[in-house]
Amino acid sequence: MSQRIDVKDLNIYYGDFLAVQDVSMAIEPQSVTAFIGPSGCGKSTFLRTLNRMHEVIPGARVEGTVAMEGVDLYGDDVDPVAVRRQVGMVFQRPNPFPTMSIEENVLAGVRLVNKRISKADAAELVETSLRGANLWEEVKDRLAKPGSGLSGGQQQRLCIARAIAVKPQVLLMDEPCSALDPISTLAIEDLISELKRDFTIVIVTHNMQQAARVSDRTAFFNIAGTGKPGRLIEMDETGVMFASPTEKATEDYISGRFG
Ligand SMILES: Nc1ncnc2c1ncn2[C@@H]1O[C@H](COP(=O)(O)OP(=O)(O)OP(=O)(O)O)[C@@H](O)[C@H]1O
Numbered sequence: 001m002s003q004r005i006d007v008k009d010l011n012i013y014y015g016d017f018l019a020v021q022d023v024s025m026a027i028e029p030q031s032v033t034a035f036i037g038p039s040g041c042g043k044s045t046f047l048r049t050l051n052r053m054h055e056v057i058p059g060a061r062v063e064g065t066v067a068m069e070g071v072d073l074y075g076d077d078v079d080p081v082a083v084r085r086q087v088g089m090v091f092q093r094p095n096p097f098p099t100m101s102i103e104e105n106v107l108a109g110v111r112l113v114n115k116r117i118s119k120a121d122a123a124e125l126v127e128t129s130l131r132g133a134n135l136w137e138e139v140k141d142r143l144a145k146p147g148s149g150l151s152g153g154q155q156q157r158l159c160i161a162r163a164i165a166v167k168p169q170v171l172l173m174d175e176p177c178s179a180l181d182p183i184s185t186l187a188i189e190d191l192i193s194e195l196k197r198d199f200t201i202v203i204v205t206h207n208m209q210q211a212a213r214v215s216d217r218t219a220f221f222n223i224a225g226t227g228k229p230g231r232l233i234e235m236d237e238t239g240v241m242f243a244s245p246t247e248k249a250t251e252d253y254i255s256g257r258f259g
């Protein structure tokens with residue numbers, strides 16, 4: 001199950017510092033949305049507001065709404081832990097738990113939610129999650145070995161398996177390939193294209209080719225200068241954004257004339 005997200009008039013603060021200003025956008029279900037823009041424009045900050053990970057930073061807060069299928073994730077009676085279960089996250093650097101086995105890594109998120117999962121159910125979930133992350137064939141004979149023994153690209157797919165094992169509806173990925181070699185990067189990109197059948201996916205990337213290859217829609221963020229807030233400059237179908245953006249700043253960034 002995959003869901004749409006509607007962001008309206010979102011301002012994002014770290015204490016008194018307005019880091020991202022006045023973002024409104026729709027994120028379509030079962031598609032890939034890419035966030036691009038220069039360093040410091042607030043891509044990661046904005047991404048973290050989509051699963052309420054922003055507010056774990058002391059002093060961090062938002063104004064505005066982030067609605068999933070019409071329900072505001074910041075509503076008074078919404079449990080942030082439940083939000084993070086529905087909206088999973090994969091980070092820039094693969095971060096498997098080093099002392100845990102491959103299978104326990106896959107189950108780590110699930111065990112927080114369901115302590116009594118049976119051995120048979122756990123084994124089945126490990127297999128379906130690793131298959132979903134395109135990693136099963138490579139690790140099926142060493143599930144009890146430590147996750148840290150895998151290559152970087154395999155570790156990132158392990159983290160994706162861990163994220164999808166809790167059956168989220170949305171998957172947020174913050175530069176998931178930036179620590180990977182080109183072959184592993186292509187493996188993750190293929191995987192993203194498959195995952196979008198089941199999930200709403202949002203990916204932050206500095207790689208224009210990657211945004212063009214994997215995403216259906218692209219959002220360009222920019223910043224007017226140090227200390228100024230980041231803003232959403234434009235968002236459109238990826239083909240349109242790369243072929244004929246409306247804003248000159250977008251064109252300059254995409255064609256590498258930025259800065
Ligand atoms: N924990 C924090 N506390 C205070 N300010 C922060 C924090 N994290 C980020 N910022 C600030 O918020 C602004 C946006 O940062 P953010 O990391 O979201 O940018 P980004 O677009 O993801 O950049 P990059 O491409 O380098 O990852 C920056 O000015 C940054 O210094």
Ligand SMILES: [Mg+2]
Pocket residue numbers: 043044045174
């Ligand atoms: Mg970032």
